[in-house]
Amino acid sequence: MVKLQLENRTAYSRQDLRRLILDALRAEGPGDDRTYTVVIDYRRSKSGVSGYGTYPPSGVQNVRHSRIRINMPRPQHVASSGAVNAAHLGYFARVLVHEIGHTMGLRHGDMVKVKEIETPWLNGQEIRVVIDDVGSTVDKHQKARDAIDTIERSIAAATKKYDTYVKRRTTDLRKAKQSLRYYNRKAERQGESK
Numbered sequence: 001m002v003k004l005q006l007e008n009r010t011a012y013s014r015q016d017l018r019r020l021i022l023d024a025l026r027a028e029g030p031g032d033d034r035t036y037t038v039v040i041d042y043r044r045s046k047s048g049v050s051g052y053g054t055y056p057p058s059g060v061q062n063v064r065h066s067r068i069r070i071n072m073p074r075p076q077h078v079a080s081s082g083a084v085n086a087a088h089l090g091y092f093a094r095v096l097v098h099e100i101g102h103t104m105g106l107r108h109g110d111m112v113k114v115k116e117i118e119t120p121w122l123n124g125q126e127i128r129v130v131i132d133d134v135g136s137t138v139d140k141h142q143k144a145r146d147a148i149d150t151i152e153r154s155i156a157a158a159t160k161k162y163d164t165y166v167k168r169r170t171t172d173l174r175k176a177k178q179s180l181r182y183y184n185r186k187a188e189r190q191g192e193s194k
Helices: 014-028 086-103 140-192
Strands: 003-008 036-041 050-053 065-072
Touching: 003 065, 014 036, 014 086, 050 086, 065 086
Parallel strands: 003 036, 036 065
Antiparallel strands: 050 065
């Protein structure tokens, strides 16, 4: 029996994602009792679905854990029903099946192209977007992550500038000390010659 640990970092319904992923694993997975950790996150770009699945360690017969990450666009492709439109849902499902193939050890040369993957088990599924009280998409988690990314980038830039400044001032200090030693020796020599 397949086990699923779902980490949903989006405004898409956790319940809908869980149902769809479990159906995909049951229909397309290896049929063993491994645990799948599936992370659903937003893409950095505006559109499309991408993902990756971890290959099993070489030489290991009974894989116990596999990891898949699916990056989805922000919920701008939502039908009037409040669910992801059928085209995007179908592509999400095909990318998911492709990544399941990787967790089973399949390489790109061993699989059909993503657009050729069939998903008959998808019939009637949907992924809704969770809406908060004021009607906007629940996106607080992503905003916090974006803020952290921005702060980390500014810290890295400041650290780089500081490191450059320290390196330059250390070089200046070393040169000043060399000059001091030179002039001290010169003064000593002049004192000896008198």
